[in-house]
Amino acid sequence: MFRLRTHSTDPVTFSFEGRRLTASRGDTIAAALLGSGVFIFRNSPVSSSPRAPFCMIGNCYECFVRVEAMGVVQACLTEITEGMKISKVSNLIDESETGIKESSKR
Amino acid sequence: MITQRPMCDVAVIGAGPAGLTAASELAESGRDVVVLDEQGAPGGQIYKGVEKVVADRPQDIGLLGKEYVAGKALTRRFRQSGAQYHPGVSVWQITSDQEPELALGLLQNGSAQMLHPKHVILATGAMERPTPFKGWTLPGVMTVGAAQTLLKSSRLLPEDDVVLVGTGPLLYLYAAQLASFGIRPQAILDTRPSMSWRAARLGLSALTACPKTMLAGMKWLWNARVRVNMVRGVHSLKAQGEDHLSSVSYETRGRRHELSTSLLLTHDGVIPNTWLSMSAGIRHHFDSAQSCWVPDIHGAGSTSRDCISIIGDGARIGGAAVAALQGERVAYEVEAYLRTQHRAMVTTESRALRRQRQLRRFLDCAFPPTADFQLPADETIVCRCEEVSAGEIRQVAARGCMGPNQGKAFTRCGMGPCMGRKCALTVSQVMADARGVSVGEIGHYRIRSPIRPITVGQLADMALVSGED
Numbered sequence: 001m002f003r004l005r006t007h008s009t010d011p012v013t014f015s016f017e018g019r020r021l022t023a024s025r026g027d028t029i030a031a032a033l034l035g036s037g038v039f040i041f042r043n044s045p046v047s048s049s050p051r052a053p054f055c056m057i058g059n060c061y062e063c064f065v066r067v068e069a070m071g072v073v074q075a076c077l078t079e080i081t082e083g084m085k086i087s088k089v090s091n092l093i094d095e096s097e098t099g100i101k102e103s104s105k106r
Numbered sequence: 107m108i109t110q111r112p113m114c115d116v117a118v119i120g121a122g123p124a125g126l127t128a129a130s131e132l133a134e135s136g137r138d139v140v141v142l143d144e145q146g147a148p149g150g151q152i153y154k155g156v157e158k159v160v161a162d163r164p165q166d167i168g169l170l171g172k173e174y175v176a177g178k179a180l181t182r183r184f185r186q187s188g189a190q191y192h193p194g195v196s197v198w199q200i201t202s203d204q205e206p207e208l209a210l211g212l213l214q215n216g217s218a219q220m221l222h223p224k225h226v227i228l229a230t231g232a233m234e235r236p237t238p239f240k241g242w243t244l245p246g247v248m249t250v251g252a253a254q255t256l257l258k259s260s261r262l263l264p265e266d267d268v269v270l271v272g273t274g275p276l277l278y279l280y281a282a283q284l285a286s287f288g289i290r291p292q293a294i295l296d297t298r299p300s301m302s303w304r305a306a307r308l309g310l311s312a313l314t315a316c317p318k319t320m321l322a323g324m325k326w327l328w329n330a331r332v333r334v335n336m337v338r339g340v341h342s343l344k345a346q347g348e349d350h351l352s353s354v355s356y357e358t359r360g361r362r363h364e365l366s367t368s369l370l371l372t373h374d375g376v377i378p379n380t381w382l383s384m385s386a387g388i389r390h391h392f393d394s395a396q397s398c399w400v401p402d403i404h405g406a407g408s409t410s411r412d413c414i415s416i417i418g419d420g421a422r423i424g425g426a427a428v429a430a431l432q433g434e435r436v437a438y439e440v441e442a443y444l445r446t447q448h449r450a451m452v453t454t455e456s457r458a459l460r461r462q463r464q465l466r467r468f469l470d471c472a473f474p475p476t477a478d479f480q481l482p483a484d485e486t487i488v489c490r491c492e493e494v495s496a497g498e499i500r501q502v503a504a505r506g507c508m509g510p511n512q513g514k515a516f517t518r519c520g521m522g523p524c525m526g527r528k529c530a531l532t533v534s535q536v537m538a539d540a541r542g543v544s545v546g547e548i549g550h551y552r553i554r555s556p557i558r559p560i561t562v563g564q565l566a567d568m569a570l571v572s573g574e575d
Contacts, residue, residue, distance in 0.1 A: 001245075001246055001264070001265065001368050001369045002256065002262045002263065002264055002265065002369070003262070003263050003264070003265055005262075024260065026158065026259075026260075027259075027260050028146075028259070028260070030256075031256055031259065031260035031262055034256065034262060035260065035262050039245045039246065039350050040245050040349060040350065041245075044243075044491075044493065046491075046492060046493040047493055049243060049493070050244070050245050050349045050350065051243065051245060052245030052246070052248070053248060053252060054247070054248050054249060054252060054490075054528075055233065055234065055248075055249055055251065055252050055528075056248070056249070056251065056252035056253075056255040056256060057151055057233065057251065057252070057255065058144055059233050059379070059524060059527045059528065060490065060524050060527065060528050061491065061522070061523040061524045062243075062490065064523070070216070071216075076255075077144060077145075077194075079146060
């Protein structure tokens, strides 16, 4: 999808589904995840089909993620912060499930 | 947040060229102005992250283009104007004209609050026109605007296998920006019809009226044609893949082709974001020249409610230059309203604005919405949230469903978290077509507050705060 972030002058460490990742300070959660090679943000509640950011301006609500101590947020409108614990939102998939198969593809 | 001052003269919603200009004008003339912005920094979508780019990545300014640099002066003036800026604020409600007092419901960092302005300027800008086709919900399919946002705010660049599809100036601009960053997309699948005589004629007058903009646009198009593999006459698009996009297939000149790719960027022009203005009970109509719903506007930005003005792309698609000009003009109207409590209307139009109008007439004619996306095939999902297909909408229309609002009861179409933002236009068009009436007649979803999700807990906390006052 997007070129992976190789370096950052002002890095922020966070986790997605238990995996430790880094981003640049000031990034949105959506940019942080896409720049780390995460493709699937959640599964739709209707058919469990995989979803990822679509509009990036807060209108499509495809980029919902769960952030510890914040709840479900729009990843494209929320800034990443140090130590943030992020996980997928899904009605059908066990939330305790860790490790994501799509991230191991690259 | 704004706890210490729940009142102000003017609340401006949105911090793009329209909102920033109007706020600067009014604040400079001594008005108490509050700007509410969903984004984290001023600039709107067009000048997204411009302050950060200027400060941290000056080498990127030239690569993003002259059009982007214009945001620098705009944000600088705004920062010095004295207007209060509140980033990261969602407006989930504007009280209706039935309520005794004008008030805005705000949400920032998870806490809700009311603000009581004397006047509201909506500068909510545009959003990309929906581009439904088979497979458009797959991860790996996103809009050109989304990719451009990632480039401006985070310098994320697509991999070389990226494919662009659709039409519209933004698509060609993004391709030109990629070229300056050294990226050549695998292909541009162009859905634009060939240029009509009328478009050519309008193009000539647009060239006389706005030569700089037209020449810049021609350069983008030249780049797309010469440096990128541009395929013309593309239709019947399909995105394929298991849990992620792996390929895209399309038809042109009677033959089907397929490209392997991990990223497909779609674009089909932009439409006004009318969710706030519709929820505020302002009158709207369907604008057939731009194929979208727009608020009824008189003068610079007067609406059917005296205390609410609308400017910029949220009023009608006009682009950044028009948005800034409208910001200047609306300040006179708002100032007059604040003094007299009656609405005043600016009726004269500057030459610059008339010239921009000529440019827009050409753009509307030369880059019409793609037919395939307007009336998608039965199998295509239209409502991404509730996964309702175009076929299901046609079925309920055939059974006598009167319009989009009744359609909700049958299909749940438009009732997911996006509240219809990504399907409203398509649903109205498909239903109008199925019932043989105009889009204006079939109507639009009724939009009601809260227009952004808000929890009961957040509302309850707000009640507690005001109870303690």
